[in-house]
Amino acid sequence: MRHLSVPKRRTEEFKRLLIENQWYAKGYRILSDEECTLIPISDTAPSPLPSPFTGIPIVEEIQEAPSPNTWLEHLQDHLPQSVIDEHEGIWPNSQEQLGDLVIFKIDREVEKYAQQVALAKISYAKKTRLVLKDLGVKGEFRVRELIPLAARLNGEILDADGICALEENDRIELTSTKISIKENGVSILLDPSSAYYSNRLAGERRQTVNSALELREVLDREVNVVDPYCGVGPAILQLNNEKDLLNRVFASDLNQAAIDLFIERLGCVPEDWIVETRDALKLREDEDLLGRFDILLMNLPHDTLSHLPSLLPLLTKQGPRLVRGWAVVKEEEIPQHDAKLNSILSEHGSFSKPVESSIRRQYNSTMVLTRFEARLGNW
Template identity: 25%
Template sequence: MLSKCVVVPRSKGETIRKKLSEEGLLRKDLRIMSLEDDIYIPIAVEAYDDIELCFPITEMDFEEVEQIKGYKELADVPEHLKELLPTSFDMIGDICILKLEEELLPYSQEIGEAILKTNNNLKVVALDGGVKGEFRTRDLKIIAGEKRTTTTHKEYGLRFEMDVSKVYFSPRLARERKRVVDLIENENGETILDMFAGVGPFSIMIARHSNIKEVHAIDINPDAVEYLEKNIKLNKVDNISHYLGDARSVICEIPNADRIIMNLPHSAIDFLGTGLDVLQPGGIIHLYSIVENEDLPKFSEKVVEMAKGFGHEVRIEEKRMVHTYSPTSGLYVFDLISLL
């Protein structure tokens, strides 16, 4: 897979790899390469300016690696069940969150311990019982390691504190957040509305890595807004206003926006009218939705028709899968431009 990378002399390789990892800039899904006297370290940034290192940056084709290495051999589970062991996980800070097939549940602790033994940077392994309710929080059970659900996650040089049992956060959206940041026009000082902000990953990355006027970040979950406030301070950004409440009612306190982020994948579409009402003419909505792959064309038409019903003409500038959600569906983003 093609990725930007830092080219470092072999003698400095480990120091720089560690620094990049601490800053949340290292791409752990790709294997570091060594060619002659240099090491090529894949990084999760598009612009060299985002990292303060005095080494050249280039683009290379890297081999992809399994996120969590070696634990399958170590896991004390019957041989015939090993093929059911998961290969992908969510890693939030030093917490690993995984789903297990029914047959593996009696071996949860053994699996968790094998993961901890093979990954020094993980301290907790928690079983994911699914994302539930209005706050979209996960039903978690710790199966190995320390008995805590609080952590600090690093992403593109930013830090996000959270309690993963009380707030929603997805590390799998990191590249999508960066894509949105890269779309922002830095000359005009956009006003941004993050309607379902959680602990602030979109809002804070935008405020930190682009030249916007202000971000208005809303969430209905008091714990999320508490962490959002903490994370605004932690990352030293000062142009974010945060609001606790239902986006539908809070929105009347907020000025019209040039760009709106609607990341509530199971029901964002129900808030489309609310978003369109406060979108500047020519503005953009990034609408996230879980869609069955075969229904994508129908869903796209539905979005445009619904907007028409609210008295707005929109064009879908871009639609793409952010990641798979099930074998037949995906989390899709629709970039909607208002034509009015």
């Protein structure tokens, strides 16, 4: 369902505006998304939403239909009702379900109750093996720091102390975060503790497939793709799910753990593909890679513009070619960002109209995640 993505501090303002217009999806939850909130929009609201919602990012997020049975009801088994009432609206309703893992972030105000929250969540989600507190992504690999707080072993629920008390082998097996999930029907092997993966970008990857299919039509042949920040390979795996779309693939990442997971998922790396640990900034030193690819994926959102000049030489020198990239930018600085982007791209090839970034979602209170698509070679 559609959600308005707004900075946390403006949640009440926009919730009220939606309610006044009768466009608030009653019974559905307001979700937390990094430093923003996602406010559910009712199916009856127009699309696009008119003023005063014009320009506010809309995010698609799956929410189960409202049900009287929520994890919060299980919290009563672990905390007094007075404590639950005192912090109403702050309890972490949003969570990520990845396979049999549940990962949640918790507001500082109720962090001391994280153990009880984890137990309530695992009691509610009967198929969950492990509930982890998410302390956010860290370092250049963008890997999450996760703390296991509740687990299910042979039907019995264990808290953090219970998990620690297990024999080492049992504990390692029970708290493993390596899992296989399905994204748009494609299976992906991941481990959020050692390699970046976000299912929030699944929609972006679907659109990458659509653009690649268009390019295949224009070129009248299979396409060659370079994904220098491939992580565990979700974008390439989605492209590979289309028959006769991919020819040559070069997929790399600085994080060895991500590459290991990607290769393990592939089983055997197809002929004409290279999947390896590499620093994207050094790829242009490799003569064999220069001028070879039709599609370049730039998914290092904090450094897109600074890395882009190093990667463009990997694209073919003429003919239709495609760059899709994501960048985290201050909203008011998008025009300057786009001016720089166009100036970098124009050194590599021509395009019929200026490339414009579009806002995909709010990233934090001041920044947004944007995406651009550059169709070089005038197609």
